Amino acid sequence: MKILWITSVYPSKEQPGNGVFHETQVQALKKLGLSITVICPTPQNHAVIRTLKKTYKRKSLPFFEVRNGVEVYRPIYTALPGQLRWAQPDKRIAKAVLETIQDKQIQFDMIHAHFAMPSGGAAHIVSRELEKPWLLTLHGSDVHVYPSFSRSANRAFQRSVHAADEVVAIGRNLAEAAQKKTGRKSIVLPIGINLSEFNYEEIPKEKVRKELQLPSDKKLITFIGRLVKEKGVYELADSLNRLPDDMAVVLVGDGPARDDLKKHEHYGKRLFLPGQISNDKVKDFLQASDIFALPSYSEGMPTVVIEAISMKVPVVCTAVGGVPDLFGEYSHLLIQPKSVDSIVERVMDYTSGKYDLSAIKGNLFKSVQDNFHVGRNAVILEERYRKLALGQSHLTKH
Structure with a gap:
């Protein structure tokens, strides 16, 4: 069976950390014998806008590449500043996708779109044009954040969710939030990770830190992700002002906040920025x-948190999105966003030593092993694909 994925994020040589969770799932599906083609439309602002502001410039990505045996296309579409608030790019993205399908003669049985907006809106148009069934996966921001931008954004969200032949949410809380907003039920299927790559091993921290050029004389609080305000990186850096001197923060990744963080008083002493990995x-x-x-x-449902739990590393995380689902009985340990105090x-x-960390780490580790293995979840997803492609899905539209 041939599946066309439409998503706004997928790893590339230039941006290896962008949408890694998608590639992990694609590779697991590929092992089951499915043929996956990925179209990841790339936004490009008008030349005039790109000259006005540095943030609108993007690294050039190849139109086509084969990553680990999977064909990935990145057609360009014209983007507008703040487009998810007032000028939904559905039609522009769909046009780029349809042209790529036609030009490259891409054959597929169904579509899997990720994020209700903008990919979901584009997938709806492509599905209607080519008469193919489509499945939509909700990831979090497309439910909790984007619909509140404007009436236009909420309409786009509602339209995508109701148009899909089947809807998947990556967590129970997310499914409940989506149903509350739209009236439509979702199938709950977490994003899995390759647990064999993140198996717990007793390796001395000093050895690893030496290889990574990290200090060996401090307790390290590590963040891995995009360096943007919305990830709470400023609050994490500022927490150093109230934490003991033997603690340091390591912010792994890249993004627009990086330059500001380099100006922080603790940079180079207790605040470290290793860059993109x-x-x-x-x-x-x-x-x-x-x-x-x-x-x-x-x-x-942040995969990096699942990976940290798999490595039995204690996690400080906010009570947002699907994270409470992940923490289960330990959800009381989650903190509030935008709070240095927390x-x-x-x-x-x-x-x-306030909490029994050994028990917490052990129980969360078992939960991840039972519920977040990408191989197990890929089998469930393949079953949904086959039912949809054969027109046998018990659709969640009602």
């Missing part, structure tokens, strides 16, 4: 850490 280095940074922190303002309190709780 490839996915195979994530395990090393987690092994080097005493605590993993993700104080995001919003999330779906970060400091939880870090001190973990390091002072």
